[in-house]
Amino acid sequence: MDLSAINPVLLIASLMVAATPLLLAAIGELVVEKAGVLNLGVEGMMIIGAICGFAIAVESSSPLLGLIAAMIGGAVLSLLFAFLTQVALANQVASGLALTLFGLGLSALMGQSYVGVKPPAMAKLDLPILSDLPIIGPILFSHDPVLYFGIGLTAAIWALLKFSRIGLILRAVGENAEAAHALGYHVVRVRIMAILFGGACAGLGGAYISLIRVPQWTEGMTAGIGWIALALVVFASWKPWRVLLGAYLFGGINVLQLNLQAAGIAIPVEYLAMSPYLITILVLVIMSADKSRAPASLGKIFHASQ
């Protein structure tokens, strides 16, 4: 084993890349859950985003169009969830599972002709002097634009939830849907918008995996990242900055175990590959002691007649 082969600067830079899909999906889900809806279909929306983005990027040879298509794809799939839970008043847990099962199947169907195809590359940020700085350059100034967008989105959602009127309405709907309804807010409409936003974010996260991180298409390539994103929201106690922290933590673990695999550590590959999931469980256990931060109406069905 040769641990000196692991370059800390590259490790941090690739950690940020590994964390971005998680961050995007988790921020979207955070907004959905803040509105009082539990959407367990993140994994399904991510994989649909991954294939939509991949297919459109390959066909149009424009990664940007691909990313937009991924957001639309994720949002369209989440619309299905919105219809099920907000209009047809179906159970949110069952609907979310349905979304994931359906999304995994549909993506495999759509992606058949794209296995082994190489997508167009996304240009990386290249600032004249800054990107060439030793250490700081590779870590801060030479990533793809989506990575910066993810961090910007986190800040925007934080500000939106904390300072804006929209954020206040969203939180009111999530904390006490009946009271928000009595005040004249359209609970269902707000929730549908939140679900659509969550879908678009998950779709973008998925496309980030298929277009930038990996970049290729394989069936089921999200490999549970959508579920880890759900866990991340709990870990973050529904706070945007903690989602960022959590995403980097998980990204770090994942990159580290990949690096250890490459360095030929004595632990078998399979056990290293388990580690992100085991650590997710561990973190969930530690964080779930405090339930007070969860939106009070989370997962409850709302219908104005009741």
Place this chain on the structure above:
Amino acid sequence: MIALEKRPQPSQAWSLLTPLVAVVITMIAGGLLFSALGKNPIEAIRTIFYDPLFGEFAFYYRPQLLVKGGPLILIAIGLSLGFRAGIWNIGAEGQYIVGAICGAGVGLAFYPTESAFIFPLMVMAGALGGWAWSMIPALLKVKFGTNEILVSLMLVYVAEQLLASMSLGLLKNPQGFGFPGSRNLQDYASAHNAEIIAGTGMHWGIVAAFIAVIMAYVLLNKHILGFNIRLTGEAPRAARFGGVNPTRLVVFCMGVSGALAGLAGLFEVSGPSGQISIDFNVGYGFTAIIVAFLGRLHPVGILLAGLLMALTYIGGEIAQGTLSLPAAAIQVFQGMLLFFLLVLDLLTNYRIRFGKKGIA
């Protein structure tokens, strides 16, 4: 405008009708999907739903119905108990894998001894393995309030890695010329879960599935524990006041579903599949979720739904061969079924009124 009005009581008629209507709508939507893929929709639907039962080669496919339906029913029966009480074990796939690993491990440990005790021991090990794997989310939930959905799902990925490690390492066939995968249990008489009546597909796993259906029916209708499960699902507060212990309920429901999933894995690995290999699991644990809902979480309903879902698996395989329909199309088909079912469920609990102005 269309308005929804909550029924004072869920409609019995719709509760029975929705699965059937959902299947019909799924067939129509599936037909559209198949025609979008450039296949003749009527031929595709016929290949999937008619040919396995009454087609030219039905004598070969009919036994498969039991082989594929058995594990689905066995797992779904366990899941349905928890789902009724609002306990969401969605990691049955992982429990299925661990049950298979434990059961096969015990069998292989005795190789090449022949004894009548080996298979019963394997059955016990399979059930215990699945049970133990499901106890992780159960105990974390009752001890720390951890979300059982996420933990049980994470453990599926862990179990898949464990399966890979086992088939490449500990359980690898020493005489397998370096290929991954364990010894084939079909060649080891004491550990082989052979057909009970040749040519019917009937093996011990199917027997276990039927027993599980009957036991679940008795439990839910005649036993206080079943009553408590139903009460907790329908009125959690009333259940709490009525003295139902939620901790014991979580441990019981998760444990039973884990043990049944483990059994399904053991019967599969020692029977139809034969060996532990990297791609041993084919998603029964996830499809069983659809089966449980399609069967209305009712034991008899699950029996029928399991057979129907097995039919789509077999029909899908035939359609892959004859119509070159992609394998994923059947997965989409199964997903759609769950969607339509959830939408139509609205009619069970609500009445739709036309002409009145909506309030929501």
